[in-house]
Every structure is written in structure tokens, then in C-alpha cells.
Amino acid sequence: MTTRPKALPGKRTNDPEGLRKRVLDVAEASFQARGYHASSIGDLMAAADVTGGALHHHFPTKKALALAVVEERVAAAVEETWIAPVQAAGSAREGIRKVFDTVAAELEQQGFVRGCPLNNLAHELSLADPDFRTALAGIFSAWRAAIADKIRADQQAGREQGIDPQRFAALAVATYSGAMSMAKTEQDSAVLRDCLMALEPGAVPARAKRRRRVLLRSGTL
Amino acid sequence: MTTRPKALPGKRTNDPEGLRKRVLDVAEASFQARGYHASSIGDLMAAADVTGGALHHHFPTKKALALAVVEERVAAAVEETWIAPVQAAGSAREGIRKVFDTVAAELEQQGFVRGCPLNNLAHELSLADPDFRTALAGIFSAWRAAIADKIRADQQAGREQGIDPQRFAALAVATYSGAMSMAKTEQDSAVLRDCLMALEPGAVPARAKRRRRVLLRSGTL
DNA sequence: TTATAAACAGACTGGTTGTCCTGTTTTGTC
DNA sequence: GACAAAACAGGACAACCAGTCTGTTTATAA
Secondary structure (H helix, E strand, O other): OOOOOOOOOOOOOOOHHHHHHHHHHHHHHHHHHHOOOOOOHHHHHHHHOOOHHHHHHHOOOHHHHHHHHHHHHHHHHHHHHHHHHHHHOOOHHHHHHHHHHHHHHHHHHHOOOOOOHHHHHHHHHOOOOHHHHHHHHHHHHHHHHHHHHHHHHHHHOOOOOOOOHHHHHHHHHHHHHHHHHHHHHHOOOHHHHHHHHHHOOOOOOOOOOOOOOOOOOOOOO | OOOOOOOOOOOOOOOHHHHHHHHHHHHHHHHHHOOOOOOOHHHHHHHHOOOHHHHHHHOOOHHHHHHHHHHHHHHHHHHHHHHHHHHHOOOHHHHHHHHHHHHHHHHHHHOOOOOOHHHHHHHHHOOOOHHHHHHHHHHHHHHHHHHHHHHHHHHHOOOOOOOOHHHHHHHHHHHHHHHHHHHHHHOOOHHHHHHHHHHOOOOOOOOOOOOOOOOOOOOOO
């Protein structure tokens, strides 16, 4: 999160890209934490230290701003946390396991579950506006396609013969999305690990009582 | 959805339960379709044909109204569409299959995906207020518990020996939640069926190209 | 009937919202 | 330097929001 280097009086320096980035940073964070409708552009202006005129110059409407967040930030977040790791992994299953583990570890470390950016906005905006819906649907589609492609690559290497790539990809994305939904609501990342283990082939019942780590609110809202 | 029997002038009949029900009907539908923040109580008043004084008498704040919707309606919806069918089914897996099929069929028939009421509100309200979060988390918990109990019953009957009840329940709920999330965003129920089939043990790749039924907007918003 | 509370009506308010508009400053180009 | 366009400042505004308030009507119970 970039912050402005203290405005000394008298002089001004135009920095359109920097300002745009600052607004997107703030909007992304606020949409994630509070949601679209609960985030007022007044709050965003204050948080980004930006005037109304400047904001309006870069994003004429709130919808335009949200659309930019979806297309530039949410898509990138899915790419970074899911698509790239899966592609880089030795196999699809390995990639999925890695992502679940990484995310669960992150949540446990920061002690607060903000939820999946894509799902958060998808629920609030999919029915609100067709432009939102289309943009969000495209991200879901790319997400599943990346996993399905990886499964197909596994299959060409002789593995994962028994499964359907598209269906498995849908299952993986759905499981993660739903698990994050519960983790957010319960403020407990344990369900993520539960889902991952249940997803593994030949899952064995847990011997000992599993630990419950109820997280405490801390991170900035 | 109950509607008022045309207000003839001069006379008035107090019907507190009926009025309360009408408000909850309208609020439930609007929260589902537009979300909490996008639903103004003014709109709700108009839709329920209720005055401000009457609404305030039954629900002093918007939060109180939403809490009532969650506790009385959303919980009942999960009970009706998930918990009861699973308990009534011959086995947990059979119940899950049945629910997925039923819901998918309903969506295809009505041609529009409004999403899961619980998840819709959970995403928007979990971080907004601890009371909301607690109420919503309780519903998720009961949902998973019902499935886990059914699995345990199966295991006592000698079936499903290889799996962990709690983890499997988490997987089932997460898969459904995530699938509905995608179905809503894509306005296509196909992903629900994909997830169900991928969830089945020993899932076999689909032989033919699966059909895609992109739904058209129709239902009342 | 009379008292009492519950149920409802409807106007009102203080604050917020997103957007617009006019003007000023900076920046790039010739 | 002259000029035009982009970048920014900041006030104004109408619409809307949730909630409050006072008053009236209906039901209940004695």
C-alpha cells in the first residue's frame, strides 16, 4: 500500500499513475473488508488522500472504479495465488494442496479471515449489474481452465486417468470458494484444511480430535 | 408471498403477525436478490405495503430486521433444502446427490440463479457485524453437523468406513456453496452438476461433451 | 364503559451518498 | 514562450438513507 509523501504547501506534482494506483489499493482493500455498497467514495478519497476531482478524473463513477478493481486487482489475485502456483507445481493435485496449505498458513498467521476477493465481490455484484457479472464470470472461468489444463497435462503424463478435467477443476474451485466462505464466517481457517484432506484420494479418518483454532479479530478493517 | 387484501378506506384491521410475515417475506427476497446494503427500508416498506411506523414497531432497526431474516428465514431455508432431505435419505451420499439434483433442476426450471441465501448474506455481513457473523456461523455449523451425523449413521451401518465425518461434511457444504457461487456468477447451473459428479467416488471422465445451458434472466428481481 | 397497551400512520430530520461543475495548476508539444 | 490537454482542487447539490417523533386507531381486559 503506497502512501503519499506528505503534501508540502504551495507546490504540486502530477502523478497520474501513482494516484490511480493509490486509489485502486484503497478500493481493493475496502471492497474486500467492507464490500462495495458499504464502501463510500468519500471514505476512499480520505483513505487514499485524494480529492473528489482527482478521483473523478480517473474513475468517473463508482462502478467504473469497482470494475477496474475486478479486472486489474481481483483477476491478478487469483492469478497470483492460484493459477501460477498450480501451473508451477509438479501436478494439479500437488498444486491444489500447496495453495490450500499456503492460504491456510497465511490466515493462521494474520489471525483474521477476510475471505476470497473474487467470491466476496461475486456475491455482492453478480446480480447487481451485467458488466460486473461478466467480468467476475471470466475470472472464475480462467481459474477453472488453468486447473483443468493442468489435469490434462497430468493425464498426458499417464497420471489421473480416472477423472474428468473440467469436473475436477470445478470441484477444486468450488471447494476452495465454499471453504473460504465458511472460514470467513466462522473466522476459523480449520475448515480449509478439513476440505483439503477430504478432497485427497483415499482420505482416512482423523485419529485424534482435530484442533480448533478460533482466530481473534486483529487486522485493520 | 402474502399480499394485503386491498386497503378499503375508513376501516383498519390490526394483524401484527401477518404484517410481520409480509415484511420478512419482502426483506428475505430483497436481501437475496439485491443484498442487505442495496436494499433500502423505503423500498421494503413500499414492497410490503407497510408504513414506517408499522415497520419500526416490529423491527426497530434495519439490523434487527436482517437478523430476523437470518434466524427465521435463512436458517429455515437451509433446514428445508438440505438438513431435512439428508436426514430423510437412505444415506448421506444419497441425500447429497438428491439435494444437488433437486436444486439444479429448480434452477434450470426457473431459468435464473439467485444463489444460496446463506452464502449471499454471509459474504456481505460476516465482517460487518459480530451479531450477524455469529448467527450465520451457527447455520453453517448446524448444516455441517447434520451431514456429519448422517455419515456417522452410515458408518454404524457398516458403510463409508474410509472417511472422516466432519471432513466430509465440510467438503460437501463447501462444494455446494462454491458451486452455487459460480452458478450465480455465471448464471448457469451446469457447474452444480459438474461438482456433484466430481464428488462421487470413482468418478469417470465424461464421454461426450457436456451440454452448456446458459440461463436467461427472467425471474423477478 | 373505561383504562391501558399494542398496533399502526405518516411527516420529519440530520446525516450521508454519488456525482457534477467550475476553476486552477501542471505537463507536454510546437 | 505559447498553447492545449491532461491532472487535479474543492465546493455544491439533489437524492436518498435510516431512524425518530407525535399522534391516531384498534384490541384487550377489568
